[in-house]
Amino acid sequence: MYRVMIVDDEAVVRNGLKNTINWSEHGFELIGDYANGREAWDAVEMYRPELVISDISMPFMDGLELAGLISAQFPYIKMIILTGYDEFEYAQQAIRLKISDFILKPITAQEIRLLLDRIRAEMDEEKKRREDLSRLNSQLEQSLPLLKERFLERLVAVGLKESEVTERFAYFNLPPVSPLYVVMVVDIDDFGNRELHSYEHDSEFLRFAAFDIFQETLEEDHVLTFRTREERMVAIIFGQDNESLLYELVFSLAEEVRYHVEKYLSFTVTIGVGRASANVEQLPISYKSALSVLDYRFLLGKNRVLSIMDIEGKPTNVMPLSLEWDRKLATAVKTGAIQEAHQLIETGVAELKAALVPVEACMLQMQKVVLSLMNSIQELAIQQQEPSIEQQIKLMNVFRFKTLDEIEVWLKEVVSAVISTITDNRNYLTNMQIHRAVEYIDTNYANEKMSLQDLCRHVLMSTSYFSLVFKQHTGETFIEYLTGVRVAKAKELLHNSNLKLYEIAEQVGYKDPNYFSILFKKHSGITPKDYRDKQIKGSGA
Structure with missing residues (x-):
């Protein structure tokens, strides 16, 4: 029987539904009737019915508000709304609240009976699905591999008592284990030169392929394998009472895994081998030491089998570089x-x-x-x-x-x-400094006392470095460049002015006219007077 309650502010409607319907005949038990949504909500919280039949328009709390509360807190309760309002917006709200049916008043007893039969059939089907043990068992079977992996991960990461281990091993049909124990952790370095853009070479496929090789290689009675949530591959090797022989076996298996992954998948893994443990409860010690030794891949490189035995006891200098x-x-x-x-x-x-x-x-x-x-x-x-x-x-x-x-x-x-x-x-800064030096010379060429030291102080460079880069940039020494600028300015004055030669010499930075004439001739091939005469003749011509 499914429990049902009626909610309507009209007593005649409530009484009519109670008295004209044989509820048990349709698979329902009527547990109460209520005049408004507030009373009904208190009853819903107390009795948790499977079905509520409610009017939409009531004092204190209407039917849609009641439906909203039920939908939020008890989504499994089905609800039928009765209303005298043929409004589209009510129907829209009813759909949003996942109301089972939205019925316009007046409604006949026959219609209510048909509706109850349909609702009961739906509830029976839902109940059947929930109680379908074969389906649940199937789902459990599908989940068992993942549950087993999470159990084994918890076993090595956190540790479990021996009694719980025995119980869980039986549940997951795992072989019994015996000392000594060693945990091996395999971590993919990277995927090498493989392209990860196509389906057949995506990272998940490659990880699956690596785990397949890992399981095949370690398919022994004395080995348990699983993957962690961090996508590492872990093996628990057990059943050897001699520690040296156990390590010999583990190293052999680890090297085989490393070799096969590199050969068949063309990428590399690094394998950490932990400390031997005397009992199952100490497995976390072995696991954590295997993880810690993986960190030494950073120093020693990829594609290796690293053991805690190789690292322990070696002197470590924790001081950084000097x-x-x-x-x-x-x-x-x-x-x-x-x-x-x-x-x-x-x-x-x-x-x-x-x-x-x-x-x-x-x-x-x-x-x-x-x-x-x-x-x-x-x-x-x-x-x-x-x-x-x-x-x-x-x-x-x-x-x-x-x-x-x-x-x-x-x-x-x-x-x-x-x-x-x-x-x-x-180079940019040097170019800027040379540019400033050239501007300084072009501006101050008339200063007879201009020197290399003055120029270097102006551009903030040493004389030796300035001389080197100035020659590289201009092709001339400072004196050669300055003389060239002064001679060029003198030529302009000789051509465009009537100044005396000694006046021109002074304006371009030479107090001694004779020295000016010598430099001018050396630079131009003719004396200043001959240059002016040549320019005058050229203009007259």
């Missing part, structure tokens, strides 16, 4: 010594590897190097070419690399780019 190394790298970058900078990076990486410095300390050192490079750009680069905030953040993202070798390659690329930027900017 300040002297930082200073030398910064100097090499600022001076544009790219080969020296690359050699320093290689040396630094080799030192970090040899000392087995923890990953965190390595990352901190690499971030310091990146900050030093950014400071070099800010010190030497012109404002327009300083990296944007987004570029700086990208530059700092050293955590995207899995190995120190990858960071070494990346650092060399960054250093080369920084040196190129600094060189370009230095």
Whole structure:
């Protein structure tokens, strides 16, 4: 029997429905009738009926408001709305509230009986589906592999009591385990040169293929395999009472997995082998040590089998690279010594590897190097070419690399780019300084006392460096360029003015007219007087 209640503010309607319908004949038990939605809601909360038949227009709380509360808190309760309003908007609200039926008054007893039969048939079908044990068992069977994986993951990550392990092993039909135990963790390095754009080569397919090889290789009675939520592959190897023989077996299996993945899938994995455990409850110790040894891929490289036994006991130098190394790298970058900078990076990486410095300390050192490079750009680069905030953040993202070798390659690329930027900017600044020097000469050529020292102070350069770059940019020394400017100005005055020769000499920076004449002839091939006469004759002609 399904429980049903009636809600209507008209007593005649309630009494008519109660007395004209044989509720049990249609599979229902009438548990009450109520005059408004508020009373009905209290009863719904208390009795939880399967069906509510309600008027739409009532005091205190109408039928749609009642339907909204029921839909929100008891969505399994079906509801039929009775109304005398033939309004489309009511029908729309009824649909949104998932009301089973929306009936216009007046309604006959026969119509109510047919409606109840239809609703009961729907509820019977729903009940049948919910109670369909074969369907539930089928769903459970489909879920068992995932449930088993989550159980095994919990077993190694958190640990379980031996009694619970025995019970769960029986439930999942797992073979009984016995000491000693070792956990092996396999992590895909990357997918190499494979393209991940097509279905057959997408990452999920490749991970599935790797796990298939992993399971086939470790298909032994004394091995349990599963995948973690982080997409790592894990094996629990057990049943060997001699620790040395157990490790020998584990290393052999691990190397076989590594080899087969590389050979058949053309990408690589790194495998961490944890510490041996004497009982099941200590499996988390073995698992965590296998995970920790995977971190050493960062120092030792990809495509390896790494064991906690190989790492433990080795002296580790947790000190980062020296300040002297930082200073030398910064100097090499600022001076544009790219080969020296690359050699320093290689040396630094080799030192970090040899000392087995923890990953965190390595990352901190690499971030310091990146900050030093950014400071070099800010010190030497012109404002327009300083990296944007987004570029700086990208530059700092050293955590995207899995190995120190990858960071070494990346650092060399960054250093080369920084040196190129600094060189370009230095050339730009030098060009600007030479341009200022030329402007200064063109403006102050008449100053007899102009000297190289004055010019260098004006452009803020040393005399030796200025002389070198000035000759590179103009093809002349400072004196040659200044003399050329003065002679050119003198020619303009000789052609366009009636000034005396000694006056022209003084206006172009020479107090001694004779010295001016000698320089003019040396530069032009003729004396100032002959030049003027030639210009006058040319104009007359």
